[in-house]
Amino acid sequence: MTVNTRPKRALLAYCALAQRLSKPGVGITHALIPFFTEANHDLVGQLFDAEKFSLAVSQRFGFSIPRLAALGLTEQLELAGLLEVVSRDGSRTVYKHAAMIPENESVNPVTEAQVERVLSAFFDYCIDDQKINTMERSAIDAAFLHRLLNADSMRILGRKETSITTKRSVDTLSLLRVPRREDQLNGDELHLDYKTSQFLLDIQTKDRAAFELVSDVAFANMAAEAIAVFQEPADTNVPLSGLTIYLDSPILLDMLGVNWEYAEYGSELLATIKNSGARVAVFDHCVMEAEGAIGAQLSYLRSGINSSAHRLGISAKPDLLAALKDRVGERAYERLGIDVERDPEVNLHRHNPTVVGDIEAGMNTSMQAWGNVEAKAHDRKSVWSMLTMRDSSQPCPRVCDSKWIFLSRNTALVKIANAAWTRWLKGTTKHSITHVEKWAPIAMSDKQFAGYIWTRTGGTRSSIPVARLLANCSAAVRPRADVKARAYNLIIELEGREQADDLAALLEDREGAKALMRAVSGDPEDVTRERIPFIIEQVKLAAGEFAAARAREEGELILHERSLAYQAEIDRVSQELVETEGKYVDDLNTVNAKKVQLHEERECLEAQNKILLDALAAKDLAEMERRLTIIAGGFAKGVKTYVRTKWLIVILFTVLTGSVTHLSTDSPTASFVLSTFLAFLGFWFVPDILSGPLNRLSTSVLMKHVSRHDNSINVPHNPPPNFRDNEWCVLNSTHEPVANSSMP
Template identity: 25%
Template sequence: MNGTSLVGYAILRANFDSGRPNYLDNFLEFAVDAVRISHPVPAAPEAVSSRIEDKFGITIPTLVARNILRRAQRLGRLDEAGNGAFVCSKSEMSTGRSVSADFDKFIRQENQVADRLIDYADASGLAARGTLNREQAAALIGAYMDSHALPLLRNAVQGATPPRRLDPGENYLVSCFVAEAHESDDDLFNRLVEIAKGATLAAVLRMDVSSLQASLKSLTIYFDAPLLIDLLGHHGETAQSASRDLLALARGLGARTAAFSHTVREAKSILAAAQAQLRTGQRVSETFRAAVYFLEGGMSPSDVEIAIQRFDDELDGLGIEEREKPDTYHAYGLDESLLQDNIRKAIHYVNEAALRYDVDSVSAVHRLRQGRPGETLERARTIFVTSNHDLVMAANRSREDAHEYPLALLESTLASLLWVRSPTLADSLPAKKVAATAWAGMQPDPARWSQYLAEVERLEERGSLSRDDAVLLRLSSESKRELMREANGEPDQFAAVPPSKLVELVKESLAEPLREQVKALQAEAQAVADASTSSIAAAQEDATSERETNRVLRERLEAAEAASRSTQVEDRERRVRLWRKAGRDVNRAMIIALWVVGVLTLALGLFPVIAPNIQMELPAPWAAILTIGGGAVIVVGLLTQVVGGSLREWLSALQKPLALWLHTRRLDKLGMTVGHEVEVTAEPELAAAPTS
């Protein structure tokens, strides 16, 4: 791999975007350019392959180069010169346009990306200043994209050339660079995505395939248990989105999707284990993704139980068919003892049942192929897809036929293979993959991280580290990020970062956004203060003027209030006078009425005694009046003896209601209403009156 691979990837991606009718046509321009360089000297496929790798950093197997040259001959761009060598045709030399014409443009683009990596390495301190030149930076980016284009697949394909392996520090540097671009520089990140697309296209070619147009209708893809959990969202939204993109690609290309029955049981057992940890309150390991997801989501054991009960229906809704593993072991059986040994060496299983599940899955895929190896994806018939890197390595080491297509693939590898076949089905997949690869490259190796957490636990037990700090290191994503940053991505340097120091780094990292917010608020407040300073003098003048205005208004208001109080006093005095007058008038009327009633009563009472004969000669009405009057006198006399009191006392109870009625009528005529004068003014007394 050399620096010019970025140029080759860019040109390859441009060819791919132009919609060439055949996959190999994307590499046609490279082959014709290699022949043009030596024209009129014939160029053999071996020389063509070598020139393409030297100039564009793209490795094309000799057999594939021969197929590409023959296709160029059929298109009239090359002529065969004997012994399998080729020269350019006359029409190509006269009218053809060499891909080298765009070489300088792509070189400038490559240099810009390489320079950005150098600047980032210097600014971040991940590489000593001045130690990384442009050629080395371009080579790092090319190697990074190449190694992650189709991870593990070329190791599993017979004769494939393995990519350059970056050391942990280099991988971490480029991962951080890509992640930074993803977060803050869309233009740079889009350039990196285009490089990744070209790397993927070139990686597929190294598998020695001749076409990617064959149908996948005969292919069945079996999902591993963690991927089933991803699909249902129990590992978080990010994992669900990536797995569903893969599912959509597979189904869009006609492939069938399924899961073995034992894999479904395994997935449910994983959820059940997470449920048990929630129920018992055990410490949740941060590597137990499902348990961490449920815990952080605030879910209860009953919520997990519902997820388990719905598992089958939700898989069916996604179009994933549950199938039993085949029983044709003796006819097409794989050496399961070898397979189990290989897997056990590669993976440390806490649960022995998980080992059995993986052996059953890989062996079942081999048996479903019925002894037909199939050297391409469409001819493989079945494939097991997983997110377990070590399982893929162990499974493919156990194949009986070296030419057999891999039994297992990483989900990212399969997604890339499917995307090359039909990029329009998942246009955002390369960008998601680049971002996910960068994020993964910034995480510590799981085994080394577990060792580090074991040291954290020992310190906690000895009391050298508080429980809160230990929890922070175990569960905070910042702890991984800070450890990798402090160790420059080198696992061997983890021991040089004591947990106590890491705690401080994590706290500092968590506090940094808050400090930035405080700074922003302070800057905003200062800006407001600066803006207000210029208007203080004017505001003071306005305040002085306003104070003078307020003084004048206050004086006017005080005068108005004094006048109002005077008016209110006069009004109240007038009301009191009217109320007292009403009382006197009622009192006077009641006294007169009492005297009149008393005189009449006395007269009526004495009249029958003084002149009894006269009463007999009076007309009937008058006689009745005299009789009634006499009876009234007798009744009043009896009431005063029985009930007590006097007629004067009885009438005095009517004084205030009558006075209020009279007072109200007089106020109505004056347009006034009754106020508090009725309550605060004493009732007028009745003058002496005759008692009955």
């Protein structure tokens, strides 16, 4: 294990990277500057060496950068102020690490206290384990970081199970293996693997804040490795239609749901590959390997004989295994759309037998520790198939142009395949070492490919790293058959067959098996005579808690059903009430609307009536004015008749008096003047006697005038018109006197 001396700073850097990548507009490569800044602290003032720089990054952050990828980052490191140019001769530039390290400009929302809380919680989680509780805090922190960043490399995932055969009776003898120093070291590693995995699974449900932090670290680790390794331009939204992904057998079984711990992750990985536009396929020999593992697991479940199925971690139920038996290729094609292709004909030994021999020897050396001979044969066949298919005539540095990629969860197999490809290129082609080192690999791990797809999609947040982390943790803590068998055999020796059968019954339940794994931290060597009482107590307690939890769940289910029934009745009554209220509101609204309508109609009628009344009043007023005008005209004529007639009478009497006086013989002139004056004075009042006839004459003129204009007008006679004074109260006061001439 690579020991990280500063796990807290590394976790903070990963959290900062995750936050920077979540911001829009941030360059993907620029986001790695905080990592390179941290790694540069130990190299200040030294000449830049790609291998030293890659080693510094690996020691601090747990991911390695290939030498050529590190060389490709020099210009960006220079722009960031981490490198200085020593000399530049056109074809080669010499850099050295800057003496002054620039401050990180980003503000990390994740504080050191939050990281410390997670690390302290894990340290407290490990206290109850006797094998690792003596380790120093720094070592436990480093172990936690290493497993968090490399969950797929935990030893517990590849641990070969010991004997799973159970004793048939108390008299059955079993040979105990002598413990070695290596076993003690491996035991510590296994305990740390189990504790880390179980801790991460626990905080997923119990501490969401801590789980969000480790999720950011998992995502940032995948992103950092992808950014550092894949230097090709990210063609955003350009599908990988020309690329075919060949699946290894374990990944195929994951996607089929055979390994329940990886089922969800397998489905998500398959969807990611298809969404990228790449074609998904599998070789015939991988299908045969998967079918062999399924058949072996079925045989084991039916007969109790150990099989090679444990290598693939098969954990599915028998019904699913039976449905897939001898039908893996068919189900993969029909259900998942994965093409099944025939293995290519391998005849590379005819082209260059020496290089083929070197590659075969290298693979045998690398696979020497693999105990399963059939598995090694299938893996070698996968490597030779990819070597046969890939074109080595023209350099191909881009993964998207390589046409074929082998995808595996086995990082060791990926390294073996790529090492074989590099050796083949160096031994059979005349390309330069630079081109060979830049060549696209023939195999990628699932983590690498997910990171590659992430870089091509523009750096959007991916859920693949978290799903992969949880899948590996679930596989690490799954119940193991050898642990169960060791506990069963030890109970037979100590307490007899009956007690062992009781324990076996408890272990059939998943909660009991989980409790057994928790008690021994996944290590069968921890099942000892001294610890067996504690182990049994934990299993029974878990089973009792499970039974109590089951009873609580059933009670809660009944309560929930009744609550649902009550709630349904309440909802029904409430609905009826709402409907009644709604109907009442609708009726009330209808009545109010009718009232408003009637009010508006009444106002409209009142307005129309007012208009009609105003029109009628105006008409009546006009008619009255017309009649008054006619009457006023008649009255004016009557007044004129009255005045003329009166003047006529006066003149006649005056002339008559003058004529009589003129006949006087004594003094005719004086008599004439005097008679005239007296006659004028006397007869000025004479018309008063004739006022009645004058009024009647004037009234007759008035009536004739009115009748001539409108005979329907009734002229009022009370009060009678005063023709003498030119007054008549019948006429409106607004009318001026009809005759302005002065009265004699």
